[in-house]
Amino acid sequence: MKERGNTRRSFIKTSGAIAAAASLPLYSGIPLYASPSNSNVLKVGLIGCGGRGTGAANQALKADKNVVLTAMADIFEDRITESHQNLLKNHPDKVKVDKANRYVGFDGFDKILNSDVDVVILATPPNFRPDHIEKAVNAGKHIFTEKPMAVDAPGVRRVLESVEKAKKKNLSIVSGFCWRYHSPKRETFGKILDGAVGDVHTIYNTYNTGALWWRDVQPGWNSMMKRMRNWIYHNWISGDHIIEQAIHSIDMMSWAFGDVKPVSITATGGRQSRIEEQYGNVYDHFAVVYEYENGAKGFHFCRQQKNCSNSYAVEVMGSEGHAMIDCIRNRHTITGKEQWRFRGEDNDMYQQEHDELFASIRSGKAMNDGEWMMRSTLLGIAGRMAAYSGQTITYDQALNSQEKLGPDYVDQNTVFEDPAIARPGITPFL
């Protein structure tokens, strides 16, 4: 273990240095609009005007003096109206979206791409992301994309192709894996990657939370629109909660392991407390083991069950110490050969994402979160596939999986029955 660990440490130290350099706040202290070359207006289009999309648009408008919002798209008019009112209140001079630029429907995204926006914010449910990312890159737009970026392996492969294309076109892709933009975590993970706890051999990480929201079904909603309103409960739209929500913890685990790929994935899961039909086909708990080439293991637990204890943390155990990253209490500590606690300045990670995105566009040096964001997304998907099927799968099997959860095309009249609730040992790994 030690010998192999040392080899791995050398790799991680190198990749840690790269990660630390890449994670330094860009242009900190320099007003983004100070350079004369920054005088042109950057136009933003928002796709998916829900909670996160509205938040992200708000942050984009604060990231740079010369940014305006010129188009919005959603499949529901009420969501655009609410989001537009909210943004207009906060940025009366920067929201330039009239009725003609508010696109309702599944094709609203294509209409935004045909407009002259420079940047798109992708904040729909994740099943649409591979298509949206691919089309945005083809149209030459810079991208802020919420996590996760796919719900199945064909989607992951499609995004990976777009990531390469974006690099060639010098287009920025910044991901909504927000903890990677959080100063306390950047410092803590930077220290771990620099060897503060020795060779990392075990990571235990959690996203154990309560029940989520539910939108009461209204008269006139057809079967597709019922699903779209309550998308988190349909695995082909959300990916299931291990991808849609718990992926943040899996992403931090992957970060601490230096974003290297695991060898195999074994998992269990099911639905025990959220069993009513209205909750579609998703599970309410998962437990996953990720095994790495050097013998290290990552253990992930997540659940969405009410009246249970909560935990949202990453615990990193190494040959010479231990690191605790507690997302609920916002505490970051290291014990062992080094005794350390983050006492620096906190930041708004959501704002940081956009500050760096717009700074990269202004500088002409594109940022691209593509590879690590897709590794983390695939780790979540692999955990789900291993739990659903009950099989141990390799990372490469997961990447090459042919399972496609949803239909190729979706609009409001598409009729599509959810895949049956998975039964380990019976549901195949495809």
Ligand SMILES: NC(=O)c1ccc[n+]([C@@H]2O[C@H](COP(=O)([O-])OP(=O)(O)OC[C@H]3O[C@@H](n4cnc5c(N)ncnc54)[C@H](O)[C@@H]3O)[C@@H](O)[C@H]2O)c1
């Ligand atoms: N990084 C974070 O901390 C964080 C936090 C919350 C949500 N998210 C992610 O952001 C995404 C959106 O989540 P949310 O909480 O805002 O959900 P939400 O339901 O509030 O918003 C999603 C919006 O997208 C719209 N939509 C659905 N399909 C569409 C389509 N094809 N074209 C245009 N609009 C469409 C919906 O009508 C809805 O208004 C998810 O991927 C979620 O995982 C990330």
